[in-house]
Amino acid sequence: MATPLYTPAAHEGELYCDSLWFGADIVTMHDGRYNIVEDGALAVKEGRILWVGPKHQCPDFITEHKTDFGGGIVTPGLVDCHTHLVFGGDRSAEFEQRLNGVSYADIAAQGGGILSTVNATREATQQQLFAQAEFRLRTLLAEGVTCIEIKSGYGLSVDSELKMLRVIRELGATQSVDVLSTCLAAHAVPPEFKGKADDYVTLICDTLLPLVASEGLADAVDAFCEHLAFSPDQVERVFDKAHSLGLPVKLHAEQLSSLHGSQLAARHHALSADHLEYATESDVKAMAENGTVAVLLPGAFYLLRETQVPPVALFRRYGVPMALASDANPGTSPALSLRLMLNMACTLFRMTPEEALAGVTCHGAQALGLGDSHGTLAAGKVADFVHWPVKRPAELVYWLGGQLPCTVVYRGESRL
Ligand SMILES: [Zn+2]
DSSP states (O other), rough: OOSSSOOOOOOOOOOOEEEEEEEEEEEOOGGGSSOOEEEEEEETTTTEEEEEGGGOOOOOOOOEEEEEOSSSSSEEEEOOOOOOOOOSSOOOHHHHHHHTTHHHHHHTTTTTTTHHHHHHHHHSSSHHHHHHHHHHHHHHHHTTTTEEEEEOOOSSSSHHHHHHHHHHHHHHHSSSSSEEEEEEEETTTOGGTTTOHHHHHHHIIIIIHHHHHTTTOOOOEEEEBTTBOOOOHHHHHHHHHHHTTTTTTOOEEEESSSOOOOHHHHHOOOOOOEEOOOOHHHHHHHHHHHHHEEEOOOOHHHHOOOOOOOOOHHHHHHHHOOOOOOOOOOOBBBBOOOHHHHHHHHHHHHHOOHHHHHHHHHHHHEEEEEEEETSOTTTTTBEEEEEESSSSSHHHHSSSSOOOEEEEEEEEEEOO
């Protein structure tokens, strides 16, 4: 028998919910479109949406918790589906050095670049990494993020990768946000494996991933497919192992050059292929055929002052969903605002505001394999939503930076 939609009423016709929210237009993002319900109402029960629709059609729910927003709009909680939020140290000194004319080569000779983050991450305790990441996470949460993915990938040793993944799990257990953990051990070749990338891949496959799986520390496995990182063959070994352990995969692909990593990802039914500045039509076609989401990352594009934009027109033509994320990381995207990424995606990649908002709601959720439970406002989905005192959803994209005031509701509870 199907589960009844409503709790059986004490008296005929009485319907109970935990909370009722109304007095705003509801931007449902159903099917990746705004699909606005004007003057809507939203009933919540046990952390899920029980009912959503126009206020005048709302059943007469019985609840002690009623909130009248008094105008504005309600969107799904924002989903940041690609971040590297856990890391030791930061690279602000290096950023400043570069702008003062110090060369990349000199910075690298001083141990700068990703190596400095790897060293700082290895030296940091789990508690230190947690405190630093929590600080960064809070700024994202304050602007409406209710679901976030965080990758490892700065430890690059068995112990340090496990340490990072435990920090990610701890963030999920202690903060009012859904945290998905991704093992990105194949992010860079660690210094002790210089010139021996295959041996490092063997360590990942034979030792690290089985430990990660047995401790339940990751929800997915990622890799960086690029000349300066791992080849498609090496990535395939990691993917095969991930599959054998029952873990879904995703890939950093086509960021700086075309290796057709996105086709490899699609062939492995990856949740997403990410970056994609150099993706070709055949890559996009393969992604469409296999349901792989395109995750676009304008923060890294901006900071690296790239000129090759991802093929947005091809993603549209082939119906590949486009997600957007902060890519928050110390080197190429020290971004602490997902909403700023919406503007960047429109300005730099010429996405529409509606596409951008879909990128951090329904398509972001799809990129994490959470399309059935997150990312739109519909009965049965998690009650994660944000009230914004603005007139139109495009305002969330239009205002450049700053912190728009908002009320974030996570699992039906207002997050203050
Ligand atoms: Zn990344």
